[in-house]
Amino acid sequence: MAYPSMDKIYQKSSSAEYEMEVEKDLAGHTTQGAHGVNYHHAAAGDQGSTFFMPCKSLLGEGALVGAVSQVKALGQKKALIVTDAVLVKVGAAKALTEVLDDAGIGYVIYDGCLPNPTVAQVDAGVKMLKDNNCDFVVSFGGGSPHDCAKAISMLCANGGSIKDYEGVDKSTKPMLPLVAVNTTAGTGAEMTRFCIITDEVRHVKMALVDWRLTPTLAVNDPKLMVGMPKGLTAATGMDALTHAIEAYVSTASNPITDASALHAIKLIATYLPQAVENGKNMKARDMMASAEFLAGMAFNSASLGYVHAMAHQLGGFYNAAHGVCNAVLLPVVQKYNSQYVPELFIDIAHAMGFTEVGQDKAKAVEVVLKSIKDLNKRLGIPQNIKELGAKVEDFEKLADNAMKDACGLTNPHQPTREEVIELFRLAYEQQY
Numbered sequence: 451m452a453y454p455s456m457d458k459i460y461q462k463s464s465s466a467e468y469e470m471e472v473e474k475d476l477a478g479h480t481t482q483g484a485h486g487v488n489y490h491h492a493a494a495g496d497q498g499s500t501f502f503m504p505c506k507s508l509l510g511e512g513a514l515v516g517a518v519s520q521v522k523a524l525g526q527k528k529a530l531i532v533t534d535a536v537l538v539k540v541g542a543a544k545a546l547t548e549v550l551d552d553a554g555i556g557y558v559i560y561d562g563c564l565p566n567p568t569v570a571q572v573d574a575g576v577k578m579l580k581d582n583n584c585d586f587v588v589s590f591g592g593g594s595p596h597d598c599a600k601a602i603s604m605l606c607a608n609g610g611s612i613k614d615y616e617g618v619d620k621s622t623k624p625m626l627p628l629v630a631v632n633t634t635a636g637t638g639a640e641m642t643r644f645c646i647i648t649d650e651v652r653h654v655k656m657a658l659v660d661w662r663l664t665p666t667l668a669v670n671d672p673k674l675m676v677g678m679p680k681g682l683t684a685a686t687g688m689d690a691l692t693h694a695i696e697a698y699v700s701t702a703s704n705p706i707t708d709a710s711a712l713h714a715i716k717l718i719a720t721y722l723p724q725a726v727e728n729g730k731n732m733k734a735r736d737m738m739a740s741a742e743f744l745a746g747m748a749f750n751s752a753s754l755g756y757v758h759a760m761a762h763q764l765g766g767f768y769n770a771a772h773g774v775c776n777a778v779l780l781p782v783v784q785k786y787n788s789q790y791v792p793e794l795f796i797d798i799a800h801a802m803g804f805t806e807v808g809q810d811k812a813k814a815v816e817v818v819l820k821s822i823k824d825l826n827k828r829l830g831i832p833q834n835i836k837e838l839g840a841k842v843e844d845f846e847k848l849a850d851n852a853m854k855d856a857c858g859l860t861n862p863h864q865p866t867r868e869e870v871i872e873l874f875r876l877a878y879e880q881q882y
């Protein structure tokens with residue numbers, strides 16, 4: 451049966467037209483219900499949208515213990531645990547190995563994954579998995595071990611080099627089962643279809659976006675996050691805030707991702723400062739674990755924007771921490787975006803607690819940008835990318851690479867090359 455013509459059902463509208471057609475909720479507030487496929491987004495497609503997440507996720511205190519019966523039910527024989535040497539050295543990985551030992555599940559440990567994992571680290575993991583006849587993978591740590599584990603699981607099933615899979619949906623076979631046990635809050639990598647691997651030859655962070663990279667089981671137990679030092683809590687929390695904001699203003703957002711993004715913003719605005727100031731505050735850790743998962747639910751389907759497209763280049767060039775790069779770039783890129791979608795900053799401001807801005811777009815933009823900078827300052831995030839080691843003479847190369855990053859495609863407005871260079875310059879000179 452042929453569908454009736456789409457324009458008979460609804461009309462595509464631009465951001466400007468939307469302003470005239472704005473809907474109000476019962477309290478008279480602007481609703482963002484009109485923010486979704488073919489509403490608000492001028493460039494939306496005509497094939498609907500897809501929502502991605504793992505089939506099963508375990509959240510909250512005790513989730514690690516709860517995961518064991520799920521792991522057993524997978525019916526696999528031997529795990530390759532992918533983690534980093536620090537987590538093994540400080541004894542954190544014991545939390546995992548003890549529950550596996552109790553359950554009689556065999557494993558070998560690959561702890562060669564470093565922050566911003568590389569092609570060589572992935573290849574070493576593939577070799578170890580094959581040499582030890584493992585048939586599934588358990589990642590333990592933050593975004594780096596999860597991404598490294600995704601790449602290992604995918605290559606073991608699909609063959610070739612991880613470089614062959616840069617881009618969208620390049621794999622053809624399901625990866626080996628992957629159980630992702632998260633220890634930061636965070637990247638969302640334990641539940642996303644994204645995988646970021648550094649090509650150490652080109653100094654580029656490759657973005658692989660592939661639904662087959664979605665972990666089989668995501669585990670977020672806040673007890674594993676209590677040990678995070680202040681700096682790591684701050685950086686990873688700002689990464690989660692960036693995911694939520696970029697997903698909210700993304701051209702691929704829809705009411706489902708909006709709900710996830712806005713609640714993540716609300717939780718992070720309240721609980722990130724508390725988690726940084728007192729790492730033993732279990733409520734703050736629990737709420738941040740949920741917030742980073744919600745932010746993951748948002749960007750996994752709505753994708754990201756130019757903060758990530760540019761942050762990946764700083765990470766690839768200077769090996770800077772991902773969350774810190776995002777935190778520093780966030781005010782600069784959102785100021786640029788606010789010229790094009792100021793109306794979207796109203797709900798962000800409200801989610802941050804600034805309900806007094808009412809429906810004033812200009813005020814909403816102002817308080818959102820100011821509160822991101824204030825938060826960075828309070829959390830001890832560096833002021834600018836100069837402090838991260840960035841050099842002015844690299845800006846052209848960084849901009850060229852940022853423009854090739856898949857994450858930038860859903861930014862609310864596509865910047866020119868000159869504008870991207872200017873954004874790097876603004877981030878270089880920024881003071882809070």
Ligand SMILES: NC(=O)c1ccc[n+]([C@@H]2O[C@H](COP(=O)([O-])OP(=O)(O)OC[C@H]3O[C@@H](n4cnc5c(N)ncnc54)[C@H](O)[C@@H]3O)[C@@H](O)[C@H]2O)c1
Pocket residue numbers: 534536537542564565566567591592593594595597633634635636637638639642643644645646674675676677678679682686689765772773
């Ligand atoms: N795949 C995705 O969806 C996605 C999204 C965003 C970022 N990323 C990637 O994730 C990586 C960053 O991950 P991250 O920020 O979670 O950090 P990370 O995994 O790189 O870890 C950073 C450091 O923190 C330590 N650490 C981790 N958990 C700890 C804990 N509970 N207590 C004490 N120390 C702990 C690690 O040992 C490591 O030294 C980057 O490579 C980034 O590009 C991926």
Ligand SMILES: [Fe+2]
Pocket residue numbers: 637689693758772776
């Ligand atoms: Fe991120």
